[in-house]
Amino acid sequence: MLCAAVSVLPWKGCEIVRARSTIAAKRRREGYTFILPGFAYMLIILGYPLIYNIILSFKNVNVKTFASGTSVFVGFQNYIELFQNETFRLVLKNTFVFTIFCLLFQFTIGFIFALFFSQKFTLAGPIRGMVLVGYMMPMSVTALLGKNMFDVSSGVINDLLMKLHLINAPVEWLLGGGTAMAAVIAVNCWVGIPFNMLLLTSGLTGISQELYESASVDGATWGQRFRYITLPLMKPAIMSVLMLGFIYTFKAFDLMFIMTSGGPLNATDVLGTYSYTLSFKQYEFSRGSATAMVLFCCLFVIGLFYLRLISKEEE
Amino acid sequence: MQKHMRRNLAMILSGAMAMSMMAGFAASAEDGSDIGEPNGGAEVTLWHYFEHEATALNQMVKQYNESQSDIYIVPTFVSRDELMKQYTIGAVSGELPDIGMVDSPDMASYISLGVFEDITEYVQDWEDLAQFYPGPMASVKDADGKIYGLPNNSNCLALLCNMDILNAAGVENPPTTWEELREVCEKTTDPDNGVYGLAMSAISNEEGTFQYIPWLYGAGADVTDVDSEAGVEALTYLSGLVKDGLMSKEVVNWGQGDAYNAFLAGKAAILESGTWQIATLDGQDADKVTFNYKYVPMPAKDGKQATVIGGENFGVCAGSEHVAECAEFLKSMMSAQNNADWCEIAGKLPIRGDAVNLKDFWTADERYKVFNDSMDFAVARGPHESWPTISEAIYTAEQSAILGEKEPADALAAAVIDPILAETPIAAQ
Numbered sequence: 001m002l003c004a005a006v007s008v009l010p011w012k013g014c015e016i017v018r019a020r021s022t023i024a025a026k027r028r029r030e031g032y033t034f035i036l037p038g039f040a041y042m043l044i045i046l047g048y049p050l051i052y053n054i055i056l057s058f059k060n061v062n063v064k065t066f067a068s069g070t071s072v073f074v075g076f077q078n079y080i081e082l083f084q085n086e087t088f089r090l091v092l093k094n095t096f097v098f099t100i101f102c103l104l105f106q107f108t109i110g111f112i113f114a115l116f117f118s119q120k121f122t123l124a125g126p127i128r129g130m131v132l133v134g135y136m137m138p139m140s141v142t143a144l145l146g147k148n149m150f151d152v153s154s155g156v157i158n159d160l161l162m163k164l165h166l167i168n169a170p171v172e173w174l175l176g177g178g179t180a181m182a183a184v185i186a187v188n189c190w191v192g193i194p195f196n197m198l199l200l201t202s203g204l205t206g207i208s209q210e211l212y213e214s215a216s217v218d219g220a221t222w223g224q225r226f227r228y229i230t231l232p233l234m235k236p237a238i239m240s241v242l243m244l245g246f247i248y249t250f251k252a253f254d255l256m257f258i259m260t261s262g263g264p265l266n267a268t269d270v271l272g273t274y275s276y277t278l279s280f281k282q283y284e285f286s287r288g289s290a291t292a293m294v295l296f297c298c299l300f301v302i303g304l305f306y307l308r309l310i311s312k313e314e315e
Numbered sequence: 316m317q318k319h320m321r322r323n324l325a326m327i328l329s330g331a332m333a334m335s336m337m338a339g340f341a342a343s344a345e346d347g348s349d350i351g352e353p354n355g356g357a358e359v360t361l362w363h364y365f366e367h368e369a370t371a372l373n374q375m376v377k378q379y380n381e382s383q384s385d386i387y388i389v390p391t392f393v394s395r396d397e398l399m400k401q402y403t404i405g406a407v408s409g410e411l412p413d414i415g416m417v418d419s420p421d422m423a424s425y426i427s428l429g430v431f432e433d434i435t436e437y438v439q440d441w442e443d444l445a446q447f448y449p450g451p452m453a454s455v456k457d458a459d460g461k462i463y464g465l466p467n468n469s470n471c472l473a474l475l476c477n478m479d480i481l482n483a484a485g486v487e488n489p490p491t492t493w494e495e496l497r498e499v500c501e502k503t504t505d506p507d508n509g510v511y512g513l514a515m516s517a518i519s520n521e522e523g524t525f526q527y528i529p530w531l532y533g534a535g536a537d538v539t540d541v542d543s544e545a546g547v548e549a550l551t552y553l554s555g556l557v558k559d560g561l562m563s564k565e566v567v568n569w570g571q572g573d574a575y576n577a578f579l580a581g582k583a584a585i586l587e588s589g590t591w592q593i594a595t596l597d598g599q600d601a602d603k604v605t606f607n608y609k610y611v612p613m614p615a616k617d618g619k620q621a622t623v624i625g626g627e628n629f630g631v632c633a634g635s636e637h638v639a640e641c642a643e644f645l646k647s648m649m650s651a652q653n654n655a656d657w658c659e660i661a662g663k664l665p666i667r668g669d670a671v672n673l674k675d676f677w678t679a680d681e682r683y684k685v686f687n688d689s690m691d692f693a694v695a696r697g698p699h700e701s702w703p704t705i706s707e708a709i710y711t712a713e714q715s716a717i718l719g720e721k722e723p724a725d726a727l728a729a730a731v732i733d734p735i736l737a738e739t740p741i742a743a744q
Contacts, residue, residue, distance in 0.1 A: 063700050064739075066406065067429030152565055153509060153582075175564050175718060263519050264567055265714055280403055281520075282703045283424055 050296075056289040063283035071286075078290035087266055088274070088291070095270040095295075098185060099249045106189045107242060110196025115230075117197070118204045128201070135194035143258035146187035150174050150259075177267030180260055184268050188255055195248075196241055203237030204230070236313050243306040247299055271295040348373045351380035356387045359413035359637050361629075364395040367598060368661035375657055379647055386640045388414070402430045411632035414641050419454040419466065419626050420521065420696040420706070427700035431463040431630035437642035438462055446651065446667040450624050450695040458739070464630025465645045467654075468663035470590035471622045471693045472529055473685050474614065478607040480510065480584040489585075489611040493533070493552060496585070496614045500561040503584035512561040514574040514583030517553075517717055521703070522571050523710035524696070525623055526587050527553075529613045531709075532621035532694050538705060539736055541712065542727035550723035554716040567714045579603050587613075589625065590686045594662030610685040624693045626666065664690065701735050708732050 058073055065071040082088045117128040134142070149156050150173040158170040174180045207230065215225050231238075253272035256262055262269030262277065269277075271291055279288030350373050365372050369392060376388050391412070393401065399421065405411040406428040417425060425431055438444065439462065444452075451466035474496075476489040484503045490496035500512025516526045530553055531537065536546035556562040563583075566574065571589060578586035579600060588610070596604055613622045629648065631641040647653065655670040657663075664686060665671050671678075677687040696702060708730035715726040 063424050063427050067427060153563070172564065174568055260568075261519055263714070264718055265519075265711065265720060280400055282701075282707065283403065283428065284704075 053289045053292060053296075056286055057293045059286050061285040062287075066283070066285065074286075078287050079294075082287060082290055082294070087269075090266055091269045091271060091274040091291075092294070094181070094266075094268065095250060095252075095298075097181065098188070098252065098268075098270055099246060101185050102188050102192055102249045103242065103245050105185070106192030106196050107245065109189070110193045110241075111200055113193060113197040114200035114204055118201060128197070131197060132194045134190045135198070137191070139191065139254040140258055142187060142191055143255045146183065146255070147174070147259045150183045174260055175264055177264060180264060180268050184255055184259055187259065188249065188252065192245065192249070196245065199241045199244075200234070200237060203234045203241075206237075207233050236309075239309050240306075243302060243309065246302050247306075250299060250302070251295060271298075349377055350389065351377040354380050354384040354387050356380075356383070356385045357637055357640075359386045359388055359635070359641060361388050361390045361414040361416075362393045362398055362401070362412040363390055363416040364393060364398055365416075365661070366392075367594060368663075371657060371660040374660075375648060375653060379644055382647075386637055386644065388644060403428070405632070406430050409634050411634055413632060413635040413637060414644070415630055415632050416467070417464075417628050417630060418521070419451065419624070419628050420525075420698070420702050422454050422464065422628050422630070423457070423698040423700045423702060425630075426457050426463045429633055432633050432635060432638050433461050433463060434631055434638065434642040434645075435462045437639055438465070438646065441646060443646070443650065443667070446669045448666055448668065448690075450693065451626055451628070451666045453695060454698045455628050455630065456698070464628045465649045466626060466628045466666040467649065468658055468661065469624055469626035469666050469690065470663055471624055471686055471689050472526065472587055472589055472613060473622065473689055474611050475578065475586040475588035475592070476609050476611060477578065477581070477584050478609050480581070480606070484584070489609055490614050491611065492614050493616045497552075497556070497561070499585065500556060501559075504561050506560060509582055511563050511577075511583045513556060513585050513587070514562070514569070514577045515553075515566055515587040516569050516571045516574045517566040517710070517713050518568060518570050518573075519707075519710050519714060520570075521706055523567075523713060524706040525625060526571065527709060527713050528623035528694060528696065529587070529621050532623075533613060533616050533619060535617070535619055537694070538696075538709070538732060538741070541709060541730055541732060542724070546727055547724045550713060550716050550727060553713070554719075554723055557717045558719065564717065567717055581606070590664055590683070591662060593682050597662075610682045612685055612689050620692050622689045622693045624690070624695045626663070697741055699736075699741050700739065705732050705735055 057078055058075060059071045060074045060077070061071045113128075113131065117124050117131075148154075150158075152158060152170050152172050152175060155173070157173070158167075161167045162170065171179060173183045211229050211233075212225055215229060220228070251272055252270055253276065256268050256270055256273045257276070260268045262273045266274075271294060275288045275291035275295065277288075278284045278291060348370055361376070363369075363372060369390075372390060376390055380387055395418070398416070402411070402415065402417070402425055406425075411430065415430070422431070447466065448469070451469055455464040455466060456462055474489065478489075480503050481487075481489065481499060484499075486499050486502055490499045496513070502512075504510060504512045516522045527549075528538075530549040531541060531546060534545040534549035534552070536543050536549060540546055553562075557564050557566070563577070569577070574583075574586060575588065575592055575595075577583050578588075593610075596608075613620060629645055631638050631645070635641055648657075649666070651667060651669045651673060654665045654667060655673040655676075658665045658670070659674060659676045662683075664677065664683075671687065677683045696706070699705060709732075712726040712730040715721040715729075716723040720726070721729070
């Protein structure tokens with residue numbers, strides 16, 4: 001009908017189209033106005049520092065060139081030097097070891113806790129709430145507690161192990177590379193388990209009890225119900241928890257900063273703490289930025305996965 | 316289900332944000348004590364990290380505020396780590412106090428970063444300058460000899476001996492040489508009660524380097540040749556003490572305060588101790604000192620003795636609108652009388668010769684006398700703009716030897732200091 005009108009009265013058709021396009025343009029402008037605050041926020045709060053950091057990482061700003069303004073662009077030199085540096089490679093490895101082991105333990109235990117506390121028994125709610133205390137505590141407090149608990153001569157953990165006769169001599173927790181890493185992982189899991197539990201619990205409560213009931217009627221065992229009902233329905237929640245957990249753990253800073261200062265001998269140094277050391281302790285601003293960029297890139301890739309996952313879910 | 320998750324997530328995220336914001340607020344608090352009524356002068360800020368000395372500082376500030384009306388000085392306590400971070404950030408943002416305190420080995424880096432204002436024109440004709448000791452004075456100058464501040468106090472390291480433990484082990488006199496020290500350590504170490512011979516700090520920060528320098532120089536080496544034969548000997552000696560169970564391996568995680576606490580708790584017979592610790596022994600820890608103790612200078616090796624200079628400087632920060640007035644305050648603060656008064660109250664060593672002569676405090680009290688005399692063979696760290704990097708190389712080598720990761724010689728060979736010094740040598744003093 002409209003097409004016919006347009007073909008019969010071409011000038012009118014033009015007008016309609018023009019009117020339409022002005023309306024569309026107006027609406028588009030309105031749309032842009034709506035996203036402007038958010039966009040401006042992103043640009044100023046996130047974009048500016050990020051771009052500044054990227055630029056910094058390609059220059060040679062350090063204690064010598066900073067005030068004199070003699071810094072120049074050096075291309076990928078900072079990155080090349082970092083990857084040639086033994087300490088940086090160790091730090092990169094530490095970051096992945098820390099993240100993977102933390103995820104493994106906190107997810108598994110968190111899932112078990114979530115399943116356990118979803119059972120209806122007396123005090124399930126209050127106890128679940130108490131488990132959350134670890135998550136509520138500021139990381140600085142947790143890290144200090146960890147530092148004291150894992151102390152070789154006066155720490156409660158060695159004391160306990162000795163009294164239980166599990167060890168004969170105190171374990172040199174924060175004095176050995178491997179044991180120090182184990183200690184920071186343990187402390188981080190204490191915080192991570194409630195976090196995982198919380199997110200997985202809300203995933204679990206979303207699954208209708210009727211499904212389990214009908215499966216039971218059909219004779220499904222506990223394992224089968226878990227394998228064929230819980231897991232598939234929990235998949236989106238699980239993926240989100242793992243992604244968020246990865247991001248949170250990968251950019252760890254305060255725990256190591258307070259508990260071990262990255263030591264002994266960089267054994268618990270991660271990208272976050274190493275970047276801080278370079279920038280704020282040695283005034284190697286550009287190399288610190290390059291380290292932060294490596295951290296950013298790793299998280300960016302994970303972030304992309306996460307976004308894809310979310311958009312898939314929403315479809 | 317998704318809704319649930321999102322809502323929970325939002326709650327967690329906002330909670331996390333609130334937490335991290337709260338942590339940010341814990342930075343600084345103004346000292347409440349009396350600094351005099353506003354005198355009509357422009358308000359200038361002074362940042363410091365004095366703790367038990369803060370009252371004495373405020374007293375001095377009050378006196379100055381009442382003596383003139385050009386500027387009104389308001390001191391603010393900022394913890395040392397936070398202060399260092401603020402200087403670095405301030406170098407970029409320009410948010411700096413008018414007057415800032417700084418640990419002497421860090422000053423060269425901050426001068427290079429442009430944190431401090433060149434005050435040469437205000438102080439170069441000051442006749443008192445000749446009275447300042449060269450070591451502390453060198454730390455406020457850049458390579459061209461321009462002056463960026465004034466030193467405020469000095470300290471150094473000596474051995475603090477728990478005479479009860481020594482006597483119980485049959486040792487009458489504190490050790491004076493490396494060999495004697497080792498012997499005393501062997502006699503006093505008591506694994507059953509967790510008592511070690513020596514306690515020190517070998518932590519992975521400037522404190523670790525600070526405590527290592529006396530051994531390095533005592534062996535006859537210096538920062539330009541840490542991996543020389545003498546340098547290796549120094550590290551072999553210290554790591555040997557740990558290896559043989561005479562010193563706790565935990566020293567790698569101990570700051571100087573932690574080592575001091577271990578000593579105070581009777582867990583070590585001897586402590587490598589700083590001047591400032593006399594004030595805490597007399598003050599806040601007076602009731603914990605249930606034993607006899609004695610200070611002796613750092614032990615000698617082959618007749619050679621060394622210790623290290625520590626101390627704080629004050630500078631006028633870049634961007635201050637009252638540079639001249641602030642420089643005047645620094646001069647007044649560091650006048651012979653004020654410096655002597657201040658160092659007596661704060662338990663520190665003056666930075667100028669004529670101040671020491673004003674009182675018998677540093678000669679009458681035999682503990683302070685040990686430190687005052689030790690200044691004769693005390694060495695400064697740097698000054699060097701890349702001192703933090705040099706320092707890191709030193710404490711990393713020390714830690715890897717103590718932890719048994721590397722042999723002392725290998726650990727020191729891995730300390731890359733030469734290229735830094737080849738580029739910019741340490742200014743001669």
